[in-house]
Amino acid sequence: MSTCVELKHLTFSWPGAQSPLLSIPHLKLTRGERVLLRGASGSGKSTLLSLIAGIHTSQAGQVQVLSHDLATLNQHQRDRLRANEIGYIFQQFNLLPYLSALTNVTLACQFAPARRQRLAGQSLVAAATTLLDRLGLSRSQQQQPAHQLSVGQQQRVAAARALLGSPALIIADEPTSALDQAHRDDFIQLLFEACEEQQTTLLFVTHDATLAPHFPRTLELQELNQVEPNNNV
Amino acid sequence: MFKLALASLWSRRGSVWLTVLAIAVSTLLLLGVERIRVQTQENFATTISGTDLIVGARTGSTELLLSSVFHIGNLSNTLSWDSYQYLQQLPSVTWHIPMAMGDSVQGLPVIATSDALFEHFKYGAKQSLEFANGANFSSRATPTVAVLGADAAAELQLKVDDPLTIAHGTGDISFSQHDSHPFTVSGVLARTGTPIDRGVFIPLAGQGLVHGDYLPSDSNHDDHDHASEHAEPPVYTLSAVLLGLENRAFALRLQRVINTYDDEALSAIMPGLALQNFWRTLNLFERALMTISVLVVITGLLGMLTTLLASLRERRREMAVLRSIGAGPLTILGLLVCEAAAVTLAGVTLGTATLYAVLLFGADVLQDTLGIHVTASLLTLREVYLLAAIVGAAILLSFYPAWRAYRNALADGLTVKV
Numbered sequence: 001m002s003t004c005v006e007l008k009h010l011t012f013s014w015p016g017a018q019s020p021l022l023s024i025p026h027l028k029l030t031r032g033e034r035v036l037l038r039g040a041s042g043s044g045k046s047t048l049l050s051l052i053a054g055i056h057t058s059q060a061g062q063v064q065v066l067s068h069d070l071a072t073l074n075q076h077q078r079d080r081l082r083a084n085e086i087g088y089i090f091q092q093f094n095l096l097p098y099l100s101a102l103t104n105v106t107l108a109c110q111f112a113p114a115r116r117q118r119l120a121g122q123s124l125v126a127a128a129t130t131l132l133d134r135l136g137l138s139r140s141q142q143q144q145p146a147h148q149l150s151v152g153q154q155q156r157v158a159a160a161r162a163l164l165g166s167p168a169l170i171i172a173d174e175p176t177s178a179l180d181q182a183h184r185d186d187f188i189q190l191l192f193e194a195c196e197e198q199q200t201t202l203l204f205v206t207h208d209a210t211l212a213p214h215f216p217r218t219l220e221l222q223e224l225n226q227v228e229p230n231n232n233v
Numbered sequence: 234m235f236k237l238a239l240a241s242l243w244s245r246r247g248s249v250w251l252t253v254l255a256i257a258v259s260t261l262l263l264l265g266v267e268r269i270r271v272q273t274q275e276n277f278a279t280t281i282s283g284t285d286l287i288v289g290a291r292t293g294s295t296e297l298l299l300s301s302v303f304h305i306g307n308l309s310n311t312l313s314w315d316s317y318q319y320l321q322q323l324p325s326v327t328w329h330i331p332m333a334m335g336d337s338v339q340g341l342p343v344i345a346t347s348d349a350l351f352e353h354f355k356y357g358a359k360q361s362l363e364f365a366n367g368a369n370f371s372s373r374a375t376p377t378v379a380v381l382g383a384d385a386a387a388e389l390q391l392k393v394d395d396p397l398t399i400a401h402g403t404g405d406i407s408f409s410q411h412d413s414h415p416f417t418v419s420g421v422l423a424r425t426g427t428p429i430d431r432g433v434f435i436p437l438a439g440q441g442l443v444h445g446d447y448l449p450s451d452s453n454h455d456d457h458d459h460a461s462e463h464a465e466p467p468v469y470t471l472s473a474v475l476l477g478l479e480n481r482a483f484a485l486r487l488q489r490v491i492n493t494y495d496d497e498a499l500s501a502i503m504p505g506l507a508l509q510n511f512w513r514t515l516n517l518f519e520r521a522l523m524t525i526s527v528l529v530v531i532t533g534l535l536g537m538l539t540t541l542l543a544s545l546r547e548r549r550r551e552m553a554v555l556r557s558i559g560a561g562p563l564t565i566l567g568l569l570v571c572e573a574a575a576v577t578l579a580g581v582t583l584g585t586a587t588l589y590a591v592l593l594f595g596a597d598v599l600q601d602t603l604g605i606h607v608t609a610s611l612l613t614l615r616e617v618y619l620l621a622a623i624v625g626a627a628i629l630l631s632f633y634p635a636w637r638a639y640r641n642a643l644a645d646g647l648t649v650k651v
C-alpha cells in the first residue's frame with residue numbers, strides 16, 4: 001500500500017507562542033485508509049489539518065503528501081497540490097451561499113486541472129450531477145442556492161465537492177458535529193462508500209469518541225502529540 | 234474568476250447597488266461639469282463673431298469687452314460723435330455699429346444703436362440676428378421705437394406694438410423715469426443664447442430725444458448733453474463702436490492707427506483675443522468646479538472602499554472555503570480587485586448613460602431654465618480619459634481591501650472563528 005500522508009518529527013508553534021503546539025514524531029496514513037483522529041477542542045486538531053493541507057508550514061520536521069515534501073514546495077505549488085489532491089470538508093458553512101449546490105461542487109475543479117482529468121471523459125457538470133444524485137440530492141435541490149438547503153444537505157454537497165475528481169485524500173474537520181445522530185450516521189456511511197469506490201484516504205477529525213466504532217483505525221491526538229499538555233497556552 | 238466575483242456581488246446586491254449608484258452620480262457630475270465647462274467656453278467664445286475691432290474711449294480691454302459685448306458694467310469714458318465719424322472713414326472699414334449704453338428697463342440694459350446692428354452683428358458660427366416678430370427701427374417713422382431681445386421680451390412681457398418706458402441709469406429703481414417718451418416695440422429678436430437676448434435696443438435718435446428732453450439736476454450726467462437742441466448728431470457721445478473690416482488682416486494695423494489717434498484717446502480691441510484673455514481670468518472658477526467634482530468622485534470611490542472593507546469581515550468564511558478548494562491568496566486578491574472593477578465599470582456606465590439621457594431629453598429644459606446650451610455629442614478624448622481615470626483609481630484603491638483579504642487568507646487559513 002502506498003503512503004498517502006507521512007509526518008516525521010513535526011513540530012509547530014504559532015508565531016509568538018512560547019512553546020510548540022504540536023510535536024509529532026511520526027504519523028503515516030496509507031492510501032485508501034479510513035482514519036479517525038480524535039482530540040479535545042483546542043488540542044491542535046485543526047492546526048494539524050492545515051499543516052497537512054499545506055495552508056501553514058511547520059517550523060521543523062517533514063510533512064509529506066503523496067511523497068511531496070510540503071516544505072520544498074512554494075505557496076502556489078502547495079495551493080495547487082491541495083486543489084488537486086485534497087478534498088476538505090468543514091464543520092459547517094462549507095458552501096458559497098450565493099452559488100447553486102451544483103456550481104459549488106464544480107467550483108472545486110476550477111482550480112484543479114488534475115481532478116478534471118480524472119473525470120474520465122465525463123463533463124464536469126455531468127460528473128457533479130451523478131455524484132450529487134448518489135448522495136441523495138434531487139435535481140431541483142441541486143439547482144437551488146446553497147443557503148436554501150438544510151445543514152444535512154449542505155454537508156452532502158460539501159462531501160460531493162470534496163470527492164469530485166477523486167482526490168487522494170479527504171480531510172473532514174468535524175463534518176458531522178452540526179448534524180443529528182441519524183443524519184450523522186447516514187453521512188458517514190455515504191462518505192465511506194464514496195471513498196472506498198475512489199480509493200481515497202479519509203482523515204476524519206472529531207472530538208466525539210462515539211464515532212470510533214465506525215472506523216477501522218482511530219488515533220488519539222493526545223497520544224500522538226509529544227508536547228506536554230500543560231505547556232500549552 | 235470574474236464570474237465568481239459577479240456571483241458574489243449579486244448575492245450582496247443591496248449594498249452593491251448603492252455603491253454603483255454613488256459612483257454613477259459622481260461620474261455624472263464629473264462628466265456634466267466637464268460638458269458644461271467646454272460648452273460654456275464655446276458659447277462664450279462665440280458671443281461675438283465677424284466683428285474685427287471694438288473701439289471705445291481709452292480703457293482696459295476687458296472693461297470695453299464686458300460693456301460692449303456682455304452689457305455688463307458702465308464705461309465711465311465715452312467717445313465723441315466726431316471720433317465715430319473719423320472711424321467710419323478709415324480705410325477698409327465696411328460696416329460700423331455705434332453703441333451707447335447706460336440706461337436700463339427693469340434691470341435690463343438699454344443699448345442705443347442703429348439698424349446696422351441687425352444687419353451686421355454676428356454671433357456663434359457667423360449667424361446674423363433674426364427677428365422672431367416685427368422689424369427693425371426704420372420700419373417705424375418715429376425714433377421712439379425699441380427692439381427687444383428674446384429674454385427681454387419674455388421678462389417684460391411685451392410684444393410688438395406694446396408701449397415701453399425707458400429709465401435713465403442702470404438701476405432697477407431710477408430717480409428719473411422718462412415717462413414723457415413712451416417707446417413702442419417694433420420687433421422682437423429670435424433667441425441667440427448670447428447677451429443680446431437680454432438687451433433692449435433703441436435707435437440713437439431715441440436716446441438723444443430722451444436725454445435732451447430731460448435735464449438732470451446733479452452733475453453725474455454731464456456726458457448726456459441736450460442732443461435735440463443741436464440739430465445734427467442724435468447723441469454727442471457713444472460708449473463703443475463695433476467695426477467690420479474688408480479684410481481681417483487689416484485689423485492689427487488699424488488697431489494701432491486708432492490707438493494713436495491724436496484728437497481723442499481711443500482704444501481698439503480685437504474681440505477674439507480679448508475674449509480669450511478674459512476667459513483665462515475665469516479659469517479659477519472653472520478649476521474650482523472641476524475640483525469639486527473630482528472630490529465627489531473621490532467620495533464615491535471611498536464609499537466603494539468602505540463597502541468592500543466592511544464586507545471582508547463577513548466574507549472571511551467565503552475566503553476560507555475558496556482557500557480550501559485550492560484558491561491561492563493571489564486568487565482572492567484578484568477576486569476583490571475584479572469586484573471593485575466590476576462595480577466601478579457598472580457605476581461609470583450608468584453615470585454616462587444617465588448623462589446622455591439628460592442631454593437627449595433634458596437639453597431643452599436646461600437651455601430654458603439655466604441658459605446652458607448642451608448637445609449630446611460623442612465622448613471626447615478628454616472625457617474618455619476622465620472615465621478611465623475613475624476606473625483606474627478604483628482598481629488602485631481596491632488593492633487595499635484586496636491586500637487585507639490576502640493577509641486574512643494567509644493568517645486564517647482554513648480555521649475561521651466567526
